[in-house]
Amino acid sequence: MTASFRDVELLSAYLDGQLDSNESARLESRLKTDESLRAVLDDLREARGILRQLPQRRAPRNFTLTPQMAGIKPPAPRAYPVFRLATAVATLLFVITFVVNGLSPVAAPRLAAAPAPAFGMGGGGVGGGAPNESAPAATQAPAIEAPTAEAFAQSQTATETPPAANDNSRATILSTQTSELAPKAAAPAPLNAAPVQVQPEAPARNQAPVSFIWQIALGIVALIFGLIAWFLRLNTERKFRRQWNNK
C-alpha cells in the first residue's frame, strides 16, 4: 500500500511531535503493519536530519547599525534652539522691511518723480514733445506736458484750483516738476506759491519707512545668528561621531 499525501503530512508532523496522543497512537499502529509508511517516515527523517546537520556559517561581518544608518541625529545643544529662533526672527524682520518699503505709498511718487529731471534738462529749453513721448504712463496728462508752456499754465491752474489739488500724488508730481522748472522758466516762478508750500514736505515723504541701515543691520544679525546655530550643530555632531567611534 502506498502512502497518500495526507499520510506524508501526518508522518512529517509526527516527526516533529505535532500530533496529539490519539493521532500518534493510530499512526504508530499503522507503521507497525505498513512497510511503505515506514519507508516514507525514514525518508522524511533523513531529509530533516541532513538539514539539521548543515553547518551554520558565521556572518561575514558585523551587521550592527551606526547612528547614521539608523537615522539617529545627535541631541541638539541647549543654545541651538535659541539661536535658531533668533535667526528665523531676524530673517523674517529683514524680509518684512523690504515688503514694508515696497508697499509704502512713497514708492509711487518716487517712481513718478524719477523722470522729472529729464524733463527739466531736455524739455525745459526745447519745449518740444520728443522727450515727453518716451515718458512713463504714470506721468500722463498735465504732468507729461509740464515742460511746455501749456503744461505750465495747467500747473498754475492746478495749484490755484482746490479740487485739482485734492489729488495728492498729482499735486506732489506737479510740485516737484514746477519746482524744477522754476530756474529755467524764471518768470512764472513767483506765481508758484502753492508748490513752494508743499516743497518742504517732499523730502520727508520720499524717505522709506525702514531705513537702509536697519535693513543691513537685520541682515547681518540674521547671518551671524545663523552661523552660530550652524557651528553649534556641527560641533555637537562631530563630538557625537567621535564618541560613537570610540565605543
Add this chain to the structure above:
Amino acid sequence: MDEPALIHSAQRGDLDSFNTLVLHYQDALFNTALRILGDDELAADATQEAFLSAFKNLTSYRGGSFKAWLLRTVTNACYDELRRQKRRPTTPLEPDTSDGDEMDSPRWLADQNLSPEQKAEADELEHAIQHCLENLPLEFRTVVVMADIQGLDYTEVASTVRVPLGTIKSRLARARLRLRECLQDFWELLPAAFRLEKERI
C-alpha cells in the same frame, strides 16, 4: 543577555541595545538569507536591510519570539531581492561559446540528469543541500529553512511567513519529501563524516 530589557531599550531608540541584539542574531539571519538566496553577497545585503528595517519598525514588535520576528524581516528582505532579480535578470555566470551556447553549467545549477563526474564535484554536503534547496519552490524553501535549519516550531514558522498552521504542515512535508528525492542523487557521494545518523524519534 536580558533580551526583553534590550528590546525595550531598543524600542525607545537605544541603538546600543539594538546592536547587542544584532550581534546575537546576525548569524541566524545571515544563514537564513543565504539558504533562501544562495549567494553570500546578496545574503549579506538582505541581512543588513533586515536589521535596518527591524530597527525602524521595532515598535510593531508586540512580544512573542523575537527571533521569529527578526526572521520574518529577513525573509521579506529576501523576497524583495528575488523580486528585484526577476525584474532585472542577470547575465549568465558562465561565458557563452561563439555559438551562443553556455560553455559549462556551474555545479549549483546542476539538474536531475547530472553525470557521475559532475555529481562528484558536488562533494560537499553544503553544496548538495543548497542545490536541492534552490530546486524547491520559494514558499517551500522558506518553510523548510525556518523549521529544519533555524529550528522554529510550527507556530513560529506560521507567524513568520504569515500562513495558517495547516499550510505550514503541508509545505514542510512536501519540502522534506522533495529534498529527500533530490539528495538521493548525491547520497553516495557524501563524505562519511556527513552520512546521516539515524535519528530516534
